[in-house]
Amino acid sequence: xxxxxxxxxxxxxxxxxxxxxxxxxxxxxxxxxxxxxxxxxxxxxxxxxxxxxxxxxxxxxxxxxxxxxxxxxxxxxxxxxxxxxxxxxxxxxxxxxxxxxxxxxxxxxxxxxxxxxxxxxxxxxxxxxxxxxxxxxxxxxxxxxxxxxxxxxxxxxxxxxxxxxxxxxxxxxxxxxxxxxxxxxxxxxxxxxxxxxxxxxxxxxxxxxxxxxxxxxxxxxxxxxxxxxxxxxxxxxxxxxxxxxxxxxxxxxxxxxxxxxxxxxxxxxxxxxxxxxxx
DNA sequence: TACCAGGTGTGGC
DNA sequence: GCCACACATGGT
Numbered sequence: 001x002x003x004x005x006x007x008x009x010x011x012x013x014x015x016x017x018x019x020x021x022x023x024x025x026x027x028x029x030x031x032x033x034x035x036x037x038x039x040x041x042x043x044x045x046x047x048x049x050x051x052x053x054x055x056x057x058x059x060x061x062x063x064x065x066x067x068x069x070x071x072x073x074x075x076x077x078x079x080x081x082x083x084x085x086x087x088x089x090x091x092x093x094x095x096x097x098x099x100x101x102x103x104x105x106x107x108x109x110x111x112x113x114x115x116x117x118x119x120x121x122x123x124x125x126x127x128x129x130x131x132x133x134x135x136x137x138x139x140x141x142x143x144x145x146x147x148x149x150x151x152x153x154x155x156x157x158x159x160x161x162x163x164x165x166x167x168x169x170x171x172x173x174x175x176x177x178x179x180x181x182x183x184x185x186x187x188x189x190x191x192x193x194x195x196x197x198x199x200x201x202x203x204x205x206x207x208x209x210x211x212x213x214x215x216x217x218x219x220x221x222x223x224x225x226x227x228x229x230x231x232x233x234x235x236x237x238x239x240x241x242x243x244x245x246x247x248x249x250x251x252x253x254x255x256x257x258x259x260x261x262x263x264x265x266x267x268x269x270x271x272x273x274x275x276x277x278x279x
Numbered sequence: 280t281a282c283c284a285g286g287t288g289t290g291g292c
Numbered sequence: 293g294c295c296a297c298a299c300a301t302g303g304t
Contacts, residue, residue, distance in 0.1 A: 032285055033285090119285075122285050122286085123285080123286040123287060124283090124285090124286045124287075125285080125286090126283075126284045126285095127284080127285075129284080130284090172287095176287085176288090209287090209288085210286095210287070210288090211287085212286060212287045212288085213286090213287095214285070214287090215285085215286070215287080218285070231285070234283085234284065234285070234286085235284095235285070250286090273285075277285085
């Protein structure tokens with residue numbers, strides 16, 4: 001059941017969140033974990049996941065409109081107590097300011113295949129361009145829904161060659177998309193990471209083309225909700241330098257940060273990433 | 280115009 | 293195991 005602190009009520013398929021201390025739709029969408037969404041009006045966002053869509057309105061309360069409340073309740077992690085997570089993290093280094101800044105961030109529960117493809121595209125890329133590539137991918141290969149396109153299936157993507165992905169602007173990642181989609185269509189088991197430890201799951205995902213340690217950590221955090229990981233990207237490298245005054249390899253940075261934030265590393269990473277990138 | 284972006288693959292040592 | 297380098301593209 002959804003936590004008490006959010007004071008959630010369900011009316012038909014609408015989800016209503018009365019207490020927004022732990023929910024901010026803009027922060028949650030803009031913190032770099034999701035690329036398929038749009039601001040459609042003042043305090044109104046349209047969000048896409050897999051083959052679904054919802055509309056989120058946030059003023060002094062939140063309404064999530066969709067035709068599948070159960071899906072979006074899990075997607076926005078409404079059963080998780082972020083008040084408790086923030087309380088536990090607030091005593092750790094560099095957390096107080098970062099949590100104040102991104103107090104309403106939630107870590108989403110996204111579809112594994114969509115997250116896999118999205119973060120292959122994200123590598124060495126700007127967020128606006130990532131959004132464009134994924135939008136063209138869905139328009140071209142995703143099933144038509146009521147006014148939008150679903151994210152493509154692995155089978156649909158496996159039917160296209162690298163040339164297709166180059167033509168929609170994927171750049172040098174085009175062959176990675178073709179190869180990895182083919183691997184999943186041919187049986188690469190995306191349910192397996194859920195059964196493995198963070199480190200084991202990371203190694204497993206790294207066997208896919210276009211997936212390295214950082215992309216694997218993002219997939220584990222945003223699709224499997226594994227919080228004992230710490231994606232190290234260019235922004236986290238800047239954070240590490242602020243903290244220690246030193247440069248280091250990504251592996252060493254990750255080790256240091258996981259040892260600092262422990263089981264809540266993934267949450268800490270999002271607060272730090274968001275506050276660094278937006279400031 | 281250069282530089283940079285939620286890095287990874289590859290080859291050399 | 294670590295390191296340097298190449299890599300498509302478009303935003304700023």
